[in-house]
Amino acid sequence: MILKKLLILLICALSPHLFSQDDKIYFEDALAQNLRKFNNQSDLAIRNKMPNEVDTIFNSFLNNYLKNTYVSDLRLKKVSGGYIQTDQINTPFLLITKNSAIIQADEEIETINAISDYYKGQVEIIVMFWDRQDIAKKSTRNYNKNVTVVYADERYNNSNRALSVYKHSFGVPTCFYVNKNKQIFDIDRKFFQRNSNPDSQKIFAERTHKGITELLVSHEDSAAQSITLDY
Template identity: 30%
Template sequence: MVRILLLIFTLLLVFKASAQQEEERIFFTEALAVHLPKYEKKAKDAYFYRDFERGRELFDSLVNFQLSGSYMDNFKFFTLKGKITSLYEFKKPLYLITYATWCVTSKGEIPALNELAKKYSAQINFVVLFWDDQKAAKEAARAYNKAITVVYVDELQNKNPFVISILKHSLGLPTTFLLDGNKKILNIRRGVTHYYGKSFEESLDANYNSIYDGIANHLLGIKGYDLPASPVASN
């Protein structure tokens, strides 16, 4: 009888702790709604005066101190076949890029992402989300490896207008979200930018190293990983 009571008491404690943890969960839209206005004001001033370093510092501060640790909302989107699905249907850690088909990527970005997705798709879900209609998303998807899931949100049809508005219009495009299996935000990143004069090999190396840095440090749990001094992408 004592053992049964102890078991019940233990289960109650576990349930209570789990319930408290669930209650304390802060979602991305909530965190952003609180902290975005102050960030936008400071960032607008920084970019007005062409202080790009200050702009990057403000973005990193917003991510590191206000958004990381929140949980991505379970919003809905379409597969390329037109089927409605949701973010939480992806069970593995998630490398999520939000794009628009009019975005111009650096020439090495997609090849670098394709290469890394082939290597790590067994451990990580790679998802590219386009803010566009089905036809445009299908056309853009041709550039991506089959290890990458391409989805889209047509804003004329979306079922989560607030979440979609926050995701698309708050942090700019493209934006990459690194999420663990519970959809907790581990990091938020912007893409690699470089001068157009760089060669394809240089662009590939820069993008590969940057993407792998995020994967290693956050999704694979390789603590203390640093960007290599020399390129690691295979050309």
């Protein structure tokens, strides 16, 4: 009788794990299973002197394997001190990966600031530098208060698999568009302004606004509409 009671208690304790309905597929797992296929196809396209084909291969890879996968809770170190946890963000967010070795145009920072102001309260803008805190801090002085700047050096990166994939998957700079349910909506592997001329700035701004508008509309988080930018 005692053994029977113990067995019942054990089953009750384990039942959430044995009968879990959580069938979420996480970004880092989908990436680990399929990244080699993408890399092999991309390498083949480059060897065949078809570099433009890489974008087509990536779009197929994103839509077939990565889109709608879930982002694990990331605990990110803020340059200003403290942490931000992605599971505690109540809006969609952009996670923009950077490296201070790549010089950022002032106009690019201005555009990101303008976007963070425009979507304040609707979308969280997070810029993540893969550097030490002191180096990242020097690179982020011109971002405004509506941009959350975080950093992850290699020591922290190596001990955090869920975080490390955001650097080692597609390099930097890359922008991950994440919806309110913490699912990957889109990935922009070329999230940077090509040069400082006004046309380039406008193209960068319009592409980013388009991505955010689609992110918001896709989850019915906002009646966001396309806007005309004046620069």
